Amino acid sequence: MGGIALIDVQKEADLIYVRADKLFAAQWHCQYRIDVVHDQYAQTTNFFMDIQRKGHRERSIPLHTLQTTDLEILEQVIGALKIQTQLSLNFINFGHVRWPESQRWVR
Amino acid sequence: MDYRNEPHGMFFMIDNKSFYASVESAARGLNPLRSVIVVMSEADNTGSGLVLAASPMAKKLFGISNVSRQYEVPDDPRILVVPPRMNLYIQENLKINKIFREYVADNDLFPYSIDESILDMTKSWRLFGPTPEIVARRIQLRIRRELGLYTTVGIGENPVQAKLALDLQAKHDHELIGRLTYETFPEKIWPITNLEKVWSIGHRTAAHLQRLGIHSMRDLAMVNPYELRAEMGMIGAQLFALAWGIDRSHLHELRPAKEKSWSNSQVLPRDYKVQQEIELVIREIGQQTTSRMRHHRQQAGCVSLSIGFARVGEADDGRSGFHHSCRIDPTDSAQTIIAALLRLFRQHWEGQSIRNIGVGLSRLNASRGLQLDIFQDPHRQIKDERFDRVIDELRDKFGKTAVIPASSLMPGGTMLRRAALVGGHNGGNSFD
Numbered sequence: 001m002g003g004i005a006l007i008d009v010q011k012e013a014d015l016i017y018v019r020a021d022k023l024f025a026a027q028w029h030c031q032y033r034i035d036v037v038h039d040q041y042a043q044t045t046n047f048f049m050d051i052q053r054k055g056h057r058e059r060s061i062p063l064h065t066l067q068t069t070d071l072e073i074l075e076q077v078i079g080a081l082k083i084q085t086q087l088s089l090n091f092i093n094f095g096h097v098r099w100p101e102s103q104r105w106v107r
Numbered sequence: 108m109d110y111r112n113e114p115h116g117m118f119f120m121i122d123n124k125s126f127y128a129s130v131e132s133a134a135r136g137l138n139p140l141r142s143v144i145v146v147m148s149e150a151d152n153t154g155s156g157l158v159l160a161a162s163p164m165a166k167k168l169f170g171i172s173n174v175s176r177q178y179e180v181p182d183d184p185r186i187l188v189v190p191p192r193m194n195l196y197i198q199e200n201l202k203i204n205k206i207f208r209e210y211v212a213d214n215d216l217f218p219y220s221i222d223e224s225i226l227d228m229t230k231s232w233r234l235f236g237p238t239p240e241i242v243a244r245r246i247q248l249r250i251r252r253e254l255g256l257y258t259t260v261g262i263g264e265n266p267v268q269a270k271l272a273l274d275l276q277a278k279h280d281h282e283l284i285g286r287l288t289y290e291t292f293p294e295k296i297w298p299i300t301n302l303e304k305v306w307s308i309g310h311r312t313a314a315h316l317q318r319l320g321i322h323s324m325r326d327l328a329m330v331n332p333y334e335l336r337a338e339m340g341m342i343g344a345q346l347f348a349l350a351w352g353i354d355r356s357h358l359h360e361l362r363p364a365k366e367k368s369w370s371n372s373q374v375l376p377r378d379y380k381v382q383q384e385i386e387l388v389i390r391e392i393g394q395q396t397t398s399r400m401r402h403h404r405q406q407a408g409c410v411s412l413s414i415g416f417a418r419v420g421e422a423d424d425g426r427s428g429f430h431h432s433c434r435i436d437p438t439d440s441a442q443t444i445i446a447a448l449l450r451l452f453r454q455h456w457e458g459q460s461i462r463n464i465g466v467g468l469s470r471l472n473a474s475r476g477l478q479l480d481i482f483q484d485p486h487r488q489i490k491d492e493r494f495d496r497v498i499d500e501l502r503d504k505f506g507k508t509a510v511i512p513a514s515s516l517m518p519g520g521t522m523l524r525r526a527a528l529v530g531g532h533n534g535g536n537s538f539d
Contacts, residue, residue: 019536037136041255046134057145057186060135062536093136 007073012066013080019063020049020085029054034063034085036078038093043069050090071106075099108351110289113265116229117239120261120269121246123203124283126222127160130199131189133255140164140257144187145171145180148532159191159532192535193528196221199254206250210235210242217358225266227358243284262286267354270306271296292352297325307349315339316346324350369400369407372465373521373531378417380460384519386449391515391522392466393445398499400468406439408470412451415463428463429455439474441495 024032035048045066051059094106123129127146129139146160156177165171169181200221207216207226215227236242243260250258261273268287276285287295300323302313321327328350335343371392379385400407411432431451448466477492479485501509507526515522
């Protein structure tokens, strides 16, 4: 793919939010988290909803695949997503890098 | 045994270690050999859920096997359960085969299943390393580096040796490579006593061999091949060849099936008892199969219907289902084919509850035009024909669910829910 110009940040964030929201049912003793994975093989960024009920099997449900690993775009998508949801985000395999815009550590 | 006249090639059989689970691990940034991950299908017809794949660690720590049921998987927080994404696995398989094509000519690559391929390396292996094992290692590392997946390689002088090397040696080897030759075959394979572990020997064949006093691969190799053939037929001769690691198949000259046919079948999400509901699903499957056939511009002269009962012994005589077929005038009209299917069903069904339905179309020939039936209104027939074509075109253009019969919305219809599935399981998010 690699068509960076084709990525509509708002649309991507909306899609992730809508899918995550469907899976979210506020329950006791249940942790929800969005995993954001830097996929070095496919050169994509993968989003998963991770649901962990205390004492039960952990579940991980694919939300979306962003067809880029570009941090600038990802920062915008994450920014747009954070406006919509309070769920904690867990960044996986990004290494020790900073967001290009805010200069905060990616974590 | 004189092996001089047997084919001496160099075949690699390569499979992916716990393919679905490994793809899901890699997508989550986990190591496929260390993650404890279970791919579980929750499609309607899998009951409470079916394990499609478990990572090597999940198998080791919790004894989970493929096709375990959901309730057999321990409710342990260390286990990560993920839904299947069939489309993703197909894509990954294509990527892997693309890598293979850099090591063999297109004609020498034979995909065997979604996670296994046979590579005829006879002509090309020397280009990539001094020994077959080193070449295999190179391919493994390449796939590991580019896709994050671990592969297992069986090497043999013919396809069956490669397959046995894969199943019986490579899977237990530290490097995930196994190799068999005519020479090492007796030493490595003959000691095997659990015959069911050997490719092509199933539960019933193993039992049959046991009855004949054959309890190991050595016994099988030492048996008189003519007697074995007299007892078991063609399969006997094949098994004898298997015991000696002989395989004379020419993969390049794969023979097309003598008579092609089209068929579809499905396991129902629950027991179906109501005639109307069962007939609805028969209609849907009939429609689907006919439409596949029409895409190939063929018409069928024979329709068959298979019905599996919910429980064995549901019928008085202990049958587990029935399979019947009937000849029809060659046609590609869904209406006519469905009418024949329903006729078959009504003739043979005696009120049993049903869990399995299959439809087959055979005696195919090219459909050249519409053969009008003099006993029916010609305008009606032409109109029906055009109707079918328009439906096909609409579905090609806008997807399978663009137009559906209203009856599919009635209780029991499975078409709508199955339309999004790939091979009966979740394909993944549609816009991904």
